[in-house]
Amino acid sequence: MRILGVDPGFAITGYSIIDYIGNKFKLVDSGAVTTPAKMSFPLRLSKIYTDLGEIIDQYKPEAVAVEELFFNNNVKTAINVAQARGIILVVGCQKQIPTFEYTPLQVKQAVVGYGRADKIQVQKMVKTILKVDKLPKLDDITDSMAIAICHAHSSKFAEKL
Numbered sequence: 001m002r003i004l005g006v007d008p009g010f011a012i013t014g015y016s017i018i019d020y021i022g023n024k025f026k027l028v029d030s031g032a033v034t035t036p037a038k039m040s041f042p043l044r045l046s047k048i049y050t051d052l053g054e055i056i057d058q059y060k061p062e063a064v065a066v067e068e069l070f071f072n073n074n075v076k077t078a079i080n081v082a083q084a085r086g087i088i089l090v091v092g093c094q095k096q097i098p099t100f101e102y103t104p105l106q107v108k109q110a111v112v113g114y115g116r117a118d119k120i121q122v123q124k125m126v127k128t129i130l131k132v133d134k135l136p137k138l139d140d141i142t143d144s145m146a147i148a149i150c151h152a153h154s155s156k157f158a159e160k161l
Contacts, residue, residue, distance in 0.1 A: 002028070004061035004097075005148025006052070007140045008069075010044050010084040011035060014140030015052065017059045018130070020152035027130045028059065030141050041080065045087050052091045064092035064099040065151035067107060067143065102150050107143075110150035122146050 001021070007014035016030040033051040035044035056064075066089060069082050092099035105115040111125045119139070126145045127135055135142045 001063065001152065002059065002061045003148040003151050004056065004059065004064045004092075005144040005146070005151065006064065006066045006088050007143035007147060008066060008081055008085040008088050009140060010041070010048070010080045011037065012138060012140045013048050013052070013084065013088070014138060014142070014144035015055060016141065016144040016148050017055070017061060018145065018148040018152065020148075025130050025149065025152065027132060027145065030136060030145060032138055032141055041083075045083060048084055049087050049091055052088060053095065056091065056095045056097060061097060063151060064088075064097050065147045066092075066099065066101050067147050068101045068103045100151055100154075102147060102154065106154065107146050107150040110153040111146045 001019070003018050003020060005016045005018060011034065013033040014030070015033065017028040019026040019028055033048050035047050039047070066085065069078065069085055089099055108117040108122060109115040111129070112121050114121070123135055123142055126142055126149065129149055130145060
């Protein structure tokens, strides 16, 4: 199964393409869709839509896994991230790819085995599971890897959108 894991954001949207075959993982590609702060918000959303659509066209994932919104104290940021999430969900649906959502707790549980794991624990497990020498500098990319791993571990039980 080829999975596109996405960590939503409007400034940085992390993505990872992971193959999961016979309980083995292979990182195919990862990166980030970034949008400049000076770009208008509608154009930022449009760039996320276009760039993720191109990634789907290039790698042809069988599933898209997206992290659900983790509400922070900044309401404006949360609303903007929620809008970016909506765009990401639409891209998967428009490309007719089953699209799934996971809470941060579900991701940590699937990757580390403990839903209250800290970021460092998640990063160490992602590195171990994917057998990579080092992780990307952007946490958003590493988080997208964790989301894809979560889907691989959860796909038998997941409900698609």
